[in-house]
Amino acid sequence: MAPNTSEAAVDLDAPWISQEDLPVETYQIIDEDGTYDSADVPDLADEEFLDLYRWMLVEKRYAERMIKLQRRGQMGTVGSSRGHEASIVGSGYALQDGDWLLGMGRETSAMLLRDVSLRDIILFWRGVEDAQRFLTEQNCMIGISVGGYLPMTTGIGWGMNLTDSDSVVTAHFGDGATSTGAFHEAVNFAGVLDAPAIFYCQNNQWAISTPFEKQTNANTIAQRGLGYGVHGIRADGNDVLAVYDAMREARKLARAGHPVLFEALTYRTEGHSTSDDPTEYRERDAVEEWLERDPIERYESFLKSKGLWDEVDKDALVAEVDEEFSAAVEAADEYGPRDVDELFEYVYDDLPPILQEQLDEMERELAELDDLEAYIERRPKG
Ligand SMILES: Cc1ncc(C[n+]2csc(CCOP(=O)(O)OP(=O)(O)O)c2C)c(N)n1
Ligand SMILES: [Mg+2]
Structure with a gap:
């Protein structure tokens, strides 16, 4: 006989917990209208506030130029990071020399912040194997296998404990990766081993054409940390200050032997990659809604109200970034394809x-x- 699942048979007062009992808040500093409470703003110098802006422009312009290269046949498949700029830059900015960053390819400027060269990122996407070696020289790595490098993240963190290092290891990955067995093994053992690891999930709500609600029945990714006995943090991934501030805290926790599962809630406003057509599987309305929450525009209004906007010459910044990008392409061309x-x-x-x-x-x-x-x-x- 089939089990009786009618509502009348459910005992809502039973002493068990459900996810509704533990709602997870999303940490935010600058709200969607650009307003904020000064007391919440992280203690950064004016140059650093401006630097965050520059890095977000780097990320945006870099993605545009990479796609143009691909369209001209000078690059393999690449993915756009449009919409993720705050999530990438805020997280990368909180890391320190000696920290490791393993990623899946949608975190370029966080790697540039770790002193990876743009040439090597271009070489990587051109399929030059040497590039991965260059990346590891800067404590970075890109893993194309979804979730595959998460156990390595735990391993690196464990190694840091064994060698009394004072660094942390961070893995950047997507919501899709949280459905892999590797994710489970990695976060579980990071908890067991007190690894100084931050599992940084950019939840852009799509894994190619699979929406978040088909990925998991959990309301949030952050709450899943509890099941592994690690800290969970959920931040507004379109708010660069919230991400930076929470990541700085996450880094302290990780250093104290408490691994962190960090969820940055964002949205991929373009296709998954240059071989994807998102109009096949999602409505334009949702995209429009998220374009309204553009992370760069939101931060521009913060800079304006902080009186720093006059210091920004946006055209000059973009021209500077373009020049750096062109020089990197030239250096990659010079390096040439390998056998x-x-x-x-x-x-x-x-x-x-x-x-x-x-x-x-x-x-x-x-x-x-x-x-x-x-x-x-x-x-x-x-
Ligand atoms: C082990 C493995 N399975 C499948 C793929 C094909 N694949 C590439 S990206 C992707 C979706 C990833 O989605 P998500 O983790 O949410 O990251 P996002 O691209 O959204 O940033 C898949 C299934 C892969 N690269 N590796
Ligand atoms: Mg995703």
Whole structure:
């Protein structure tokens, strides 16, 4: 017989907890109209407030230029970070020298803040394997496998404990990654090991075409921290000051041996990547609503009311960022593409037989392709 699930049979007074008993607040400093309470504003110098703005412009302009490169055939598939600028910059700005940052590709300026060069990010998206090595020299890494690098994050944090390091490790990932087993294993063991780790989820409410409500029945991602015995924080991801302030607190917690699951609530206003057409799966109205909450415009109104807007020459800033981007593209062009057999390097000193076979096969096929191209070239035209 099927269980009786009618409402009358449910005992609402039973001594168990539901997520409705523990609502999670979303931390915010600048509200959607740009107003704020001065007492809540983090203690930053004027130059730092302006610096946050510059970095958000870097992120925005960088994404636009990357997509243009892709459209011109000079770049592989790339994802836009439009809408995430505050979430990326606020989190990156709170990290310190020596901290590690593992990401999924939608956190470029946070990596630039860790001294990764823009050239190397461009090389990474062009598929140059060397780029990952350059990134790790700056304590950064991009993992293309959704959630795959989260257990490594815990491992790095554990290593920090074993070596008495005073740094933290941060992983940036999306809402989609929270449905992987790797996420569960990573956050659970970070709690067990008191790892100085911050799991930073940019909840942009979509994992390609899967909406957040199909990802989990939990109301928030932050609340899931409780189940792992770690701290949960939920911040307005379109409010750069809230993200920065909460991340600074998260860093202190992590340093004290309390891992943090941080949810930055934001929205991806463009396609998942250059190979995605979001009009196939979502209504324009929701996008319009989130465009109204644009993180850069919100911060502009903060700078205005703080009397700092006169210091900003937006056109000059964009021109400066453009120049940096063009120089980075030039440096990446100069570095050039690597041989395709680089695919087999960096993991093993001596290739295991199965990989050696694959390499041989690939080389045979490429040689055949060369023959074919030469044949097509020689073929009588017309
Ligand atoms: C293990 C794995 N499964 C599937 C994919 C294909 N994939 C790439 S991005 C993506 C969605 C990621 O969504 P989310 O984690 O929310 O990050 P977002 O792109 O929204 O920032 C998927 C399924 C992948 N890269 N790795
Ligand atoms: Mg997502």
